[in-house]
Amino acid sequence: MTGKQDLVESVLAGKRLPLARLLTLVENDAPEGRAALDQLFTHTGRAHLIGVTGSPGSGKSSLVNQIALALRNPTDGKPARSVAIVAVDPTSPFTGGAVLGDRVRMRDLAGDPGIFIRSMASRGALGGLSRATTGVVQALDAAGFDIVLVETVGAGQSEVDIARLAHTTLVIEAPGMGDDIQAIKAGILEIADILVINKADHPGVDSTVRALRAMLELGHPTHHRAAAGSTAVLWIPPVLQTIATKSEGIGELVDAIYRHAAYLHETGAWQLRDRIRLQSELEQLVQLELTARWQDSVSPELLQATLSMIEARQISPYQAAIQLTHPLPEPHSG
Amino acid sequence: MTGKQDLVESVLAGKRLPLARLLTLVENDAPEGRAALDQLFTHTGRAHLIGVTGSPGSGKSSLVNQIALALRNPTDGKPARSVAIVAVDPTSPFTGGAVLGDRVRMRDLAGDPGIFIRSMASRGALGGLSRATTGVVQALDAAGFDIVLVETVGAGQSEVDIARLAHTTLVIEAPGMGDDIQAIKAGILEIADILVINKADHPGVDSTVRALRAMLELGHPTHHRAAAGSTAVLWIPPVLQTIATKSEGIGELVDAIYRHAAYLHETGAWQLRDRIRLQSELEQLVQLELTARWQDSVSPELLQATLSMIEARQISPYQAAIQLTHPLPEPHSG
Numbered sequence: 001m002t003g004k005q006d007l008v009e010s011v012l013a014g015k016r017l018p019l020a021r022l023l024t025l026v027e028n029d030a031p032e033g034r035a036a037l038d039q040l041f042t043h044t045g046r047a048h049l050i051g052v053t054g055s056p057g058s059g060k061s062s063l064v065n066q067i068a069l070a071l072r073n074p075t076d077g078k079p080a081r082s083v084a085i086v087a088v089d090p091t092s093p094f095t096g097g098a099v100l101g102d103r104v105r106m107r108d109l110a111g112d113p114g115i116f117i118r119s120m121a122s123r124g125a126l127g128g129l130s131r132a133t134t135g136v137v138q139a140l141d142a143a144g145f146d147i148v149l150v151e152t153v154g155a156g157q158s159e160v161d162i163a164r165l166a167h168t169t170l171v172i173e174a175p176g177m178g179d180d181i182q183a184i185k186a187g188i189l190e191i192a193d194i195l196v197i198n199k200a201d202h203p204g205v206d207s208t209v210r211a212l213r214a215m216l217e218l219g220h221p222t223h224h225r226a227a228a229g230s231t232a233v234l235w236i237p238p239v240l241q242t243i244a245t246k247s248e249g250i251g252e253l254v255d256a257i258y259r260h261a262a263y264l265h266e267t268g269a270w271q272l273r274d275r276i277r278l279q280s281e282l283e284q285l286v287q288l289e290l291t292a293r294w295q296d297s298v299s300p301e302l303l304q305a306t307l308s309m310i311e312a313r314q315i316s317p318y319q320a321a322i323q324l325t326h327p328l329p330e331p332h333s334g
Numbered sequence: 335m336t337g338k339q340d341l342v343e344s345v346l347a348g349k350r351l352p353l354a355r356l357l358t359l360v361e362n363d364a365p366e367g368r369a370a371l372d373q374l375f376t377h378t379g380r381a382h383l384i385g386v387t388g389s390p391g392s393g394k395s396s397l398v399n400q401i402a403l404a405l406r407n408p409t410d411g412k413p414a415r416s417v418a419i420v421a422v423d424p425t426s427p428f429t430g431g432a433v434l435g436d437r438v439r440m441r442d443l444a445g446d447p448g449i450f451i452r453s454m455a456s457r458g459a460l461g462g463l464s465r466a467t468t469g470v471v472q473a474l475d476a477a478g479f480d481i482v483l484v485e486t487v488g489a490g491q492s493e494v495d496i497a498r499l500a501h502t503t504l505v506i507e508a509p510g511m512g513d514d515i516q517a518i519k520a521g522i523l524e525i526a527d528i529l530v531i532n533k534a535d536h537p538g539v540d541s542t543v544r545a546l547r548a549m550l551e552l553g554h555p556t557h558h559r560a561a562a563g564s565t566a567v568l569w570i571p572p573v574l575q576t577i578a579t580k581s582e583g584i585g586e587l588v589d590a591i592y593r594h595a596a597y598l599h600e601t602g603a604w605q606l607r608d609r610i611r612l613q614s615e616l617e618q619l620v621q622l623e624l625t626a627r628w629q630d631s632v633s634p635e636l637l638q639a640t641l642s643m644i645e646a647r648q649i650s651p652y653q654a655a656i657q658l659t660h661p662l663p664e665p666h667s668g
């Protein structure tokens with residue numbers, strides 16, 4: 001038995017240290033991690049993937065904590081679920097800002113074998129982070145976690161990427177946002193399956209709820225999206241209020257998550273979202289593979305000479321790209 | 335003379351309507367726009383590209399307004415500069431949130447022929463927006479604008495992308511940010527050439543200045559970056575205070591922008607940033623070209639069959655990507 005098979009089998013057996021080692025390999029884009037993911041892929045497709053996103057200052061991390069605790073300790077007779085939390089920080093490309101988040105979380109969740117927490121900070125392009133996150137989520141799915149919560153910091157494209165990754169997307173806001181945030185909300189709202197106003201004991205909660213409901217009624221995009229799965233059942237994103245620091249409203253939120261999962265299964269939307277996610281992943285990997293092979297085949301001298309011509313404004317970047325890729329390089333033996 | 339040459343020559347002659355038409359072609363990724371950009375590229379490389387980024391609610395748009403007004407109406411004997419403003423909204427992928435921004439700006443800046451304003455909202459992937467922005471900025475550069483201000487909404491990877499695009503990056507904050515924003519700042523600070531605390535009449539400005547200075551001293555990354563251009567001269571990002579709504583502090587900010595441009599020219603960093611930007615653009619275009627040709631050559635039936643195998647967890651997305659791209663397709667005649 002090779003070490004690689006050991007790793008795969010240990011992860012499938014639910015062992016934590018090999019899982020952590022695998023995630024590091026995946027994050028580093030190591031060939032060993034890639035090979036293990038290939039073997040583990042047949043065991044994926046069972047976890048409920050939940051994306052959690054929203055404005056900075058909305059208390060996302062505390063809320064994710066509370067959701068995880070509620071899923072672990074259900075009070076309504078439902079079975080306890082195993083939960084993996086992936087905290088992605090695409091806004092911190094150079095520094096490891098996610099470390100503090102871990103420490104804060106650990107106090108509530110540490111010691112529970114049904115909880116696994118992983119922080120990821122971007123070390124390069126967003127594309128790299130998004131690919132690593134896909135791999136990490138697949139590994140956690142294969143490792144048997146019932147629910148994988150992917151939490152992201154920031155307000156931008158990363159949210160849309162996470163919505164593509166998730167079965168269910170929670171958008172978290174806090175009361176009393178500035179005018180500037182309205183524009184953001186418009187885009188973010190359209191990816192929300194469940195809207196949460198956290199810090200609901202802060203002033204301005206009623207007007208925030210009203211504003212969000214009004215924007216929902218303006219847009220209705222999730223209704224259209226839901227209708228793609230079935231014309232009989234529509235999912236209307238609920239607007240919920242929580243106070244994560246006091247554990248208030250968490251039961252209703254978890255209930256909405258379960259209802260959304262049931263809705264996805266009943267309408268076929270679960271499979272549809274799966275397919276969209278896997279297609280997007282395939283396209284990304286094809287693009288990377290084509291580029292990697294081109295890079296292996298192009299002469300560095302030619303590339304530098306071309307770049308100097310672009311700098312001297314003798315040839316446009318687009319013209320250079322056509323020249324450098326036409327004709328396509330011969331396939332590599334590797 | 336063809337219509338395409340008309341368009342190019344009209345843009346070079348400084349005509350506004352053809353410029354607006356070209357930008358629409360570029361935004362829509364139309365072949366006519368691409369061809370015009372190829373011709374215009376030899377006329378680029380003169381404009382000072384300034385990226386403006388920062389937290390929602392920091393008053394970025396008002397500040398960009400004031401900077402443009404000050405560049406148009408210098409009080410210190412400097413020549414008036416022509417200014418193009420590109421307002422990019424990557425957080426609004428589905429709706430046109432940028433329209434309001436235009437209307438607000440128009441009141442101060444409309445009617446001045448030395449000012450040109452363009453709003454761009456993301457209509458798809460961030461990659462598409464980033465590419466369109468590159469093209470729009472090149473067109474404005476070729477059209478002869480002395481300064482191109484690229485303003486972005488949101489806090490995330492888009493900021494880092496804009497820093498790659500710009501000679502000078504302004505990061506705008508407002509006093510009294512929440513704890514959650516600290517993590518963002520750490521990443522954003524490292525791309526800042528000039529830090530601005532706008533709304534400096536709001537409470538908490540002193541502690542925000544102190545926090546930013548402390549983080550700057552912790553990191554020093556811009557110092558290292560500057561040192562790549564010259565070991566003799568270092569650029570230490572100034573921390574400035576402005577009140578855009580009262581036009582306060584704008585003169586000092588514009589002065590810092592001019593000093594940064596002089597620094598870039600003296601140290602060779604201007605050319606270095608140019609080269610990095612053009613190299614990144616070339617790499618993106620090569621990737622797109624390779625992918626487009628692969629898409630033209632692959633059979634849709636094979637693609638669908640492969641996707642179904644992935645969905646059934648019979649083959650991993652990575653294994654499928656290798657199979658679908660190996661051997662590479664024959665070069666197209668197109």
